[in-house]
Amino acid sequence: MVSNILEVEGLSVDYKTPYQVVHALRDVSFEVGQGEVLSVVGESGCGKSTIALTVSRLLPASNARVKSGSVLFRGKDILRTSKSEMDRIRGTGIFMVFQNPFMSLNPLMKVRDQMLEAIKVRSAKSKIRVVHEHAETEIASILKSVRIGDAEDVMQRYPHQLSGGQNQRVMLAMALAEKPDLLIADEPTTALDVTTQAQVLALLRDIIRDTGMSVVFITHDLVVAASVSDRIAVLYGGMIQEMGPAVQILTAPKHPYTAGLIKSIPSTTKADGPLEAIKGTFKLEGVEKACAFAPRCPLAHDACWKGVPAFIPMGERSVRCLNYGERYEQ
Amino acid sequence: MSYLKSIRKLATRPSSCIGLVIVVAFYGWALVEGILQVAGTFLHVPSLGWVLLPYSPYKPAISNSLLPPSLTHLMGTDDLGRDIWSRVLYAAPTDAMVSILVIAGGIAIGGLIGFPAGYFGKGVDEVNMRVTDLFLAFPALILALTIEATLGRQVVYAIIALVAVWWPSYARLLRGETLKIKNMKFIDSALLSGLPDVAIIGKHVVRYSLNTLTTYATIDLGNTILVYSILSFLGLGVPAPAPEWGTMVASGLEYFPTQWWYSIFPGLVITVVVIGAALLGDGLRDMFAGEL
Secondary structure (H helix, E strand, O other): OOOEEEEEEEEEEEEEOOOOEEEEEEEEEEEEEOOOEEEEEOOOOOOHHHHHHHHOOOOOOOOEEEEEEEEEEOOEEOOOOOHHHHHHHEOOOEEEEOOOHHHHOOOOOOHHHHHHHHHHHHHHHHOOOOOHHHHHHHHHHHHHHOOOOOHHHHHOOOHHHOOHHHHHHHHHHHHHHHOOOEEEEEOOOOOOOHHHHHHHHHHHHHHHHHHOOEEEEEEOOHHHHHHHOOEEEEEEOOEEEEEEEHHHHHHOOOOHHHHHHHHOOOOOOOOOOOOOOOOOOOOOOOOOOOOOOHHHOOOOOHHHHOOOEOOEEEOOEEEOOHHHOOOEOO | OOHHHHHHHHOOOHHHHHHHHHHHHHHHHHHHHHHHHHHHHHOOOHHHHHOOOOOOOOOOOHHHOOOOOOOOOOOOEOOOOOEHHHHHHHHHHHHHHHHHHHHHHHHHHHHHHHHHHHHHOHHHHHHHHHHHHHHHHOOHHHHHHHHHHHHOOOHHHHHHHHHHHHHHHHHHHHHHHHHHHHOOHHHHHHHHOOOOHHHHHHHHHHHHHHHHHHHHHHHHHHHHHHHHHHHHHOOOOOOOOOOOHHHHHHHHHHHOOOOOHHHHHHHHHHHHHHHHHHHHHHHHHHHHOOOO
């Protein structure tokens, strides 16, 4: 039996601004199986991070509102659980790695103390006591396993004395220390330079393979997504436009937006003219009444403006495009 | 950066160095003299309290009354012929203790009110800060006077009265700090690693606000001494014949300005300590901001 760790069903989230209400997520549904890696790919402002914040229940209370939908974590709706239940889930249940590693570690605490905190949380939740000396050696071994060579030295340092890549490794080490069921990685490599990015990605892949944790990987880079994940969900305008196995999405995109994204990946093997790009920028107006991508779509026709296309299942994949059947959302 | 290194860095700036010397001298002396006084009380040898002083702070010598400052009496003598310099030194432990306990009490209560207010916001914030406003709405000195006059003339009551008017500013300070810290990403990541709110406040928020708190508290040390002296100046300090800086200024006023030294010197000592604390606090702030 394949049980799902995370099931997001019909999730809609609004942000209130002084001028208007922005529908950041509209009817987003996906599930993450045990040990599965799902990538959420999309451009800036498409709602990627909102998914991460909603699942971890960190949405800013002042202006964000979950309009409808549910987020089931191990069958429990975390949007409707109590604060204390959420505290239990966080850490050992759901752990999150943020984009900027410099800001997600307390600048006034040594790496060792922050790691110790993670281990304490785990031992408090699993009711297995960890002796202090054991914790120290465990920290060192975890740090080594995220390929920090001089672990004993790094433990005694403050985050500002480490590089971005090292800090992100420490964050991953904290994730390892807590052994969560679900890891949410919100653009974990975006703030790093390209070589470090590759190292951290390779590390992340190994961690996923060794621990078998389920991961929601949020990125704007389709290639990165395909390299770490089993399935990919392409997000545009707050809606999932296409979802399916990573290889199929990358090799045979169905949605024009995904196709556009793939065409705009620089290739090193051939030099055939200027790099293609998707024309225009995302427009907020009219997304409720038509296909969100229609204003920029090379294949758009009259039908695309008549309503929001339905999410059409096609085997393992689903796509939200009228070219695959003229069906609209109710 | 080690503490020793920080202190050495602080001492390179003249104004901070002066502040550091004054504060260390004052609290160092207060500690030594305080231990002697307490030991004297317990061993029933009160004179142990003034073995380090040039004269006894209690023994009257009417023939020496109101002598001007000289080499034998550095700050002159009072109406009963007691050496003012000895009395000033003898009173130091009380002022040091009052200032530290008042600040500690203010931080404790202010923290208990301010941290949750800033961290949880909403209802907790409203309730806590309105209570704080209530205390701030009274003129501080009058509130302290009222409390101490009701409770009685004892150092303990003076401390209670001062803490009652002192904590609101710490509650506001720490609430503001918490609001700033709460929005930092590492708080989110601590929350996401499953740390309960109490632990986040205790570990991350308190630690992050220590810089600001230290600076503010250091500058404030002088203020507590000043206000305590005002209380005793108005007749609510330690009862006579125990020496007290504010009381000495007050009793000297009868002889002002002809026997000016009686009031001026105790007053001057208060001023020096207040300025010392302010200079040190100023230096600490610049040091924490990385400007030193």
